[in-house]
Amino acid sequence: xxxFFICCSTGGEIAMTYGMKEVGEPSSFRPGALLRFITRAIGxxxxxxxxxxxxxxxxxxxxxxxxxxxxxxxxxSAFNYVVGTFGAKYLLREQISxxxxxxxxMVCTGVTLVLIT
Amino acid sequence: MSHERRLRFKTLVMVLLMVVCANLGDxxxxxxxxxxxxxxxSAPGIWLALLSTIHNPTIWLGILFLLGFTFCYxxxxxxxxxxxxxxxxxxxxxxxxxxxxxILHEVVTARRWFGVALIVVGVLLVGQTHPSxxxxxxxxx
Numbered sequence: 001x002x003x004f005f006i007c008c009s010t011g012g013e014i015a016m017t018y019g020m021k022e023v024g025e026p027s028s029f030r031p032g033a034l035l036r037f038i039t040r041a042i043g044x045x046x047x048x049x050x051x052x053x054x055x056x057x058x059x060x061x062x063x064x065x066x067x068x069x070x071x072x073x074x075x076x077s078a079f080n081y082v083v084g085t086f087g088a089k090y091l092l093r094e095q096i097s098x099x100x101x102x103x104x105x106m107v108c109t110g111v112t113l114v115l116i117t
Numbered sequence: 118m119s120h121e122r123r124l125r126f127k128t129l130v131m132v133l134l135m136v137v138c139a140n141l142g143d144x145x146x147x148x149x150x151x152x153x154x155x156x157x158x159s160a161p162g163i164w165l166a167l168l169s170t171i172h173n174p175t176i177w178l179g180i181l182f183l184l185g186f187t188f189c190y191x192x193x194x195x196x197x198x199x200x201x202x203x204x205x206x207x208x209x210x211x212x213x214x215x216x217x218x219x220i221l222h223e224v225v226t227a228r229r230w231f232g233v234a235l236i237v238v239g240v241l242l243v244g245q246t247h248p249s250x251x252x253x254x255x256x257x258x
Binding site: 013014016017020021023024025026037038041047081084085087088089092093094095096097099100102103104105106107108109110111112113114115116 | 235
């Protein structure tokens with residue numbers, strides 16, 4: 001279930017990002033441009049693919065919380081930051097500098113400490 | 118303003134909006150569910166809770182803020198790296214702790230403060246890297 005949760009969560013966010021990169025950024029923040037941006041986003045296949053994955057990750061987190069102690073579930077869900085960064089590097093071809101890696105690991109550890117207390 | 122500075126500025130604005138919307142959304146959902154009361158785990162109990170949530174304006178306000186979060190997140194990743202936006206969004210946990218201390222006068226443990234410090238330093242480190250290392254494929258007109 002833990003692997004399923006991490007796969008759905010990271011997979012959903014990676015698919016969402018990939019889709020939004022295809023959609024492109026809004027040309028301006030005027031209402032008309034934003035409406036066209038939202039319409040294009042809703043019609044993008046990758047964004048539509050991401051929605052059920054993110055819903056599955058949310059429900060699997062709820063199931064995990066009912067099965068396993070918080071001290072196990074929280075570090076595992078915070079580990080998503082590290083898995084997500086690997087996904088960004090190898091699937092989205094983002095360049096992850098050593099400074100960004102250190103930052104991500106610090107955030108992951110920090111989130112675990114904040115949520116576990 | 119140079120392209121680099123403009124990119125950093127608009128990403129920062131979107132991440133801050135994400136943090137504000139997510140925190141306000143969670144707060145409204147919590148307040149709305151407190152108004153409804155504890156949900157009974159039975160078919161009629163869940164049905165009653167569903168009807169109560171549909172008729173609760175605080176829950177709808179919470180949903181509106183969470184939709185705002187989703188919009189800001191989707192907009193941010195349309196130009197910035199996922200590996201940049203995702204950890205930056207964790208700044209919300211630090212804001213939550215600050216709010217708990219300032220508004221609710223909660224006592225925060227040393228371990229939690231250490232976690233907040235790690236998040237802040239981690240977000241600052243990520244924030245120093247370039248927000249976008251891949252070019253967007255198209256620009257929505």
